[in-house]
Amino acid sequence: MHDQASALRDLASRQNQKKAKMRVIAVTSGKGGVGKTTITVNLALALAEYGQRVIILDGDLGLANVDIAFGLSARYTVEHLLSGEKSLEEILLRGPMGIGIIPGGSGVQELANLERDKLMNVITNLGRLEKLTDLLIIDTGAGLGHTVINFLQAADDIIMVTTPEPTAITDAYGLLKSLRREASEVPIHLVINRVRSEKDALSTFKRLDTAVSKFLDESLDFLGWVYDDPLVGHSVMQQEPLGISFPDSSAYRCTKWIAGKVAGIYLRPPRPAGGVKGFLSKLLRSF
Numbered sequence: 001m002h003d004q005a006s007a008l009r010d011l012a013s014r015q016n017q018k019k020a021k022m023r024v025i026a027v028t029s030g031k032g033g034v035g036k037t038t039i040t041v042n043l044a045l046a047l048a049e050y051g052q053r054v055i056i057l058d059g060d061l062g063l064a065n066v067d068i069a070f071g072l073s074a075r076y077t078v079e080h081l082l083s084g085e086k087s088l089e090e091i092l093l094r095g096p097m098g099i100g101i102i103p104g105g106s107g108v109q110e111l112a113n114l115e116r117d118k119l120m121n122v123i124t125n126l127g128r129l130e131k132l133t134d135l136l137i138i139d140t141g142a143g144l145g146h147t148v149i150n151f152l153q154a155a156d157d158i159i160m161v162t163t164p165e166p167t168a169i170t171d172a173y174g175l176l177k178s179l180r181r182e183a184s185e186v187p188i189h190l191v192i193n194r195v196r197s198e199k200d201a202l203s204t205f206k207r208l209d210t211a212v213s214k215f216l217d218e219s220l221d222f223l224g225w226v227y228d229d230p231l232v233g234h235s236v237m238q239q240e241p242l243g244i245s246f247p248d249s250s251a252y253r254c255t256k257w258i259a260g261k262v263a264g265i266y267l268r269p270p271r272p273a274g275g276v277k278g279f280l281s282k283l284l285r286s287f
C-alpha cells in the first residue's frame with residue numbers, strides 16, 4: 001500500500017538522488033554572545049567573494065538577527081513556509097553579493113518538531129535549495145537545545161565558535177562533550193573569536209585541545225581565529241557586515257582566511273593591522 005508516509009519517503013529520496021552538492025555548515029557555540037552571528041554573516045560574505053553561492057538560515061530561535069546584521073528586515077519567516085502560506089522564494093531575503101537569508105523566527109522550532117502535514121511543504125520547498133545555493137550556513141542558537149541538536153546532526157560540518165574567556169571555553173568543552181554523544185559523525189571545526197594575538201589564539205586552542213584529548217580521547221580541528229577588533233562593533237551599529245564597511249579590518253581578513261579554508265583555498269594566517277605604529281616599526285626595521 002502506498003500510504004502518505006511512503007509517498008513522502010519516495011519524494012525525499014528522489015530529492016536526495018537529484019542532490020547537487022549543497023554543503024550544510026552549522027555555526028554554533030557553547031555560550032551566547034561569542035560572535036556566532038558576526039562570524040556567520042562575514043563568513044558568508046567572504047565565501048561569496050570566493051564565488052560561492054551562499055544562503056544563511058537564521059536558526060537562532062531566541063535572538064534571530066542575521067537580517068538585522070545585513071540592514072534588512074524580515075517580513076516572512078520559516079513559519080510561513082511551514083504553513084504553506086509562502087514559498088521559499090517568497091521568504092528569502094537577498095543581501096549583498098547575492099547572499100540569501102532565510103529568516104527563521106519561531107518557525108525554527110517547528111522545523112525541528114515537524115508535524116506530518118507540514119512535512120510535504122518543507123521537503124518540496126527546501127529541496128529547491130539545492131538549485132539556489134552551493135552552501136547553506138545555519139546560524140544556530142547557543143548551547144544544546146533540542147532545535148540546535150537537530151541542526152547540528154543534519155549538518156555536513158559544524159563550526160564551533162568560542163572566545164578565550166574561561167566561561168566560553170568551559171561551555172565550548174561542555175558542548176563538545178555532548179556533541180560526541182549526539183552528533184559523533186559530524187566533523188567539528190573550532191574558530192576562536194576576539195583574540196588579542198596569534199599567541200592568544202594558539203594558547204586558547206591548546207587549552208581546549210588538551211582537555212578534549214585527555215577526557216574525550218579526541219583531537220580538535222583548529223579552523224582559525226579572528227582578532228578582537230573595534231571595527232566589528234562599528235559595523236554592527238551601521239547594520240552593515242564588516243566585510244562591506246571595513247573590508248581591510250583585521251577581523252574581516254581573518255574571516256576571509258577562514259572562508260578560504262572552508263572553500264578549499266589555502267591562505268596564510270593574517271596578522272593584525274599594525275596601524276601607523278606598526279607601519280613605522282616595520283619601515284625602520286627595513287633600514
Ligand SMILES: Nc1ncnc2c1ncn2[C@@H]1O[C@H](COP(=O)(O)OP(=O)(O)OP(=O)(O)O)[C@@H](O)[C@H]1O
Nearest residue numbers: 032033034035036037038194227228229232233236
Ligand atoms: N572579533 C570581534 N571583535 C570585537 N567585537 C566582536 C567580535 N566578534 C563579535 N563582537 C561583538 O560581540 C557581540 C556579540 O556578537 P554576536 O551577536 O555575533 O554574538 P552571538 O554569539 O551571535 O550572540 P547570540 O548568542 O546573542 O546570538 C557584538 O556586539 C559584536 O559586536
